[in-house]
Amino acid sequence: MQRISWDQYFMSQSHLLALRSTCQRLMVGATIVRDKRIIAGGYNGSVSGGIHCIDDGCYVIDGHCVRTVHAEINALLQCAKFGVATENAEIYVTHFPCLHCCKSIIQSGIKAVYYAKDYKNHPYAIELFRDAGVSVEKVELEKDTIDLQPNN
Ligand SMILES: [Zn+2]
Ligand SMILES: [Zn+2]
Numbered sequence: 001m002q003r004i005s006w007d008q009y010f011m012s013q014s015h016l017l018a019l020r021s022t023c024q025r026l027m028v029g030a031t032i033v034r035d036k037r038i039i040a041g042g043y044n045g046s047v048s049g050g051i052h053c054i055d056d057g058c059y060v061i062d063g064h065c066v067r068t069v070h071a072e073i074n075a076l077l078q079c080a081k082f083g084v085a086t087e088n089a090e091i092y093v094t095h096f097p098c099l100h101c102c103k104s105i106i107q108s109g110i111k112a113v114y115y116a117k118d119y120k121n122h123p124y125a126i127e128l129f130r131d132a133g134v135s136v137e138k139v140e141l142e143k144d145t146i147d148l149q150p151n152n
Pocket of ligand 2: 070071072097098099100101102
């Protein structure tokens with residue numbers, strides 16, 4: 001029996017969270033980890049109690065769905081809501097973070113980003129992460145680790 005690695009375990013959790021997404025344009029999951037413990041998780045979806053994209057369609061402005069709170073922000077806000085420190089934590093995301101999430105991740109004191117899929121990897125985000133000393137590493141979900149099939 002093969003024991004699942006920490007990276008695969010946390011990345012699997014993010015893929016599982018992505019299945020809860022309510023926006024059909026892209027299903028994203030994020031898991032915040034500190035000292036090998038999951039402290040928060042999030043997926044991209046509407047504000048609590050709001051209309052879901054999957055029910056009413058996306059609200060698209062300039063090619064972006066503006067209805068949803070991104071997975072990374074939702075995970076960070078869960079920490080804010082319940083008073084959990086994110087300093088020196090790590091985040092596992094299914095997709096490379098957008099610029100807004102990149103800045104929030106840096107500002108929250110997170111020191112490492114692990115992502116499974118490249119997604120419009122913005123050069124400025126890469127530059128900001130590098131300048132802030134945040135390590136960025138691609139950790140793909142291994143098919144034989146867990147057989148989850150997100151739709152993107
Ligand atoms: Zn949407
Ligand atoms: Zn984002």
